[in-house]
Amino acid sequence: MQDFGKFSEEMKNKRVSGGNSLYDTAVNIAKSFDGKDQGELLKAVYKEAERGKRAGTLTNAEIDNFVAVLSPALDAKKRKYLLKIAEELKKI
Secondary structure, three states, X not given: OOOHHHHHHHHHXXXXXXXXXXXXXXXXXXXXXXXXXXXXXXXXXXXXXXXXHHHOOOOHHHHHHHHHHHHHHOOHHHHHHHXXXXXXXXXX
């Protein structure tokens, strides 16, 4: 598993549509949903990841790295859901 520091640096260097880094995009999405429903946030993150996959700026390896970093912080039910979503994204 890749350590979080290295993963964060790669996220900061990875560019997405509009020239923003993937890290900046994630931070901006999180800020825009501060105080809003968890479901809304999840939909927005999924939509952005889907856009990245279709544009070729998000790889399956990056999805796996994200899951590896986030999974330990989740309970079993949320982890299972995250894995399901990751598999859906990787098929795009």
